[in-house]
Ligand SMILES: Nc1ncnc2c1ncn2[C@@H]1O[C@H](COP(=O)(O)OP(=O)(O)O)[C@@H](O)[C@H]1O
């Protein structure tokens with residue numbers, strides 16, 4: 655079976671203050687349907703640039719991406735809008751994406767309406783179901799986003815991301831701003847969602863312990879290159895690259911296998 659996502663030889667340079675930076679150098683990876691691939695690497699290794707290219711927020715210089723059977727970077731217009739529902743993102747700071755005055759209900763109603771997921775009269779029920787699925791309750795719908803804790807906001811961000819029934823979630827440092835206990839609960843939620851709904855994830859973090867807790871396979875980036883990719887347990891037990899060894903060394907006790 656062909657993979658859900660196939661990133662092939664993506665390169666991207668930036669010029670900054672007269673200097674040319676190679677942010678991505680020939681990066682390739684695949685994600686199978688229902689698989690969680692962890693993408694880990696130090697600061698500046700190119701992880702966010704790759705996620706932005708994948709979400710089509712920035713263009714790349716070379717390479718191609720196949721997603722859900724389509725030549726993803728070439729999709730335009732209505733076909734692109736339709737397909738966008740199938741790839742959703744969760745970033746570090748959900749407040750940056752949500753109007754703080756909006757209620758949780760409107761935050762979740764938007765994607766349902768925009769992508770025509772369910773008819774108007776069924777949307778309140780769908781919103782209640784989404785809230786329950788991420789460990790909140792139906793009455794959270796009436797609360798303003800700004801009244802929520804960091805962990806609750808990230809749950810709402812995840813509910814919003816799964817509202818359009820995506821086949822792929824892209825999470826870029828999605829738990830990095832949360833304290834350890836809350837982070838653990840959000841990681842548990844992600845593993846649950848992944849198991850129950852078979853949503854594939856590209857889970858990006860600078861922290862190998864966090865990546866290890868949710869990922870089937872792990873890809874390691876260093877200086878814009880993909881230096882290592884393989885089963886999470888194998889990379890933790892026997893890192894091959896200097897970058898992977900440094901990431902393993904930075905984590906005194908790694909969390910247990912999700913599978
Ligand atoms: N818009 C931009 N303009 C110039 N340089 C950028 C831009 N975005 C990223 N970079 C550079 O590209 C490299 C990779 O950055 P990034 O993808 O954010 O890394 P990571 O997410 O792994 O920390 C860094 O050297 C960064 O400074």
Ligand SMILES: [Mg+2]
Nearest residue numbers: 701702703827
């Ligand atoms: Mg980043």
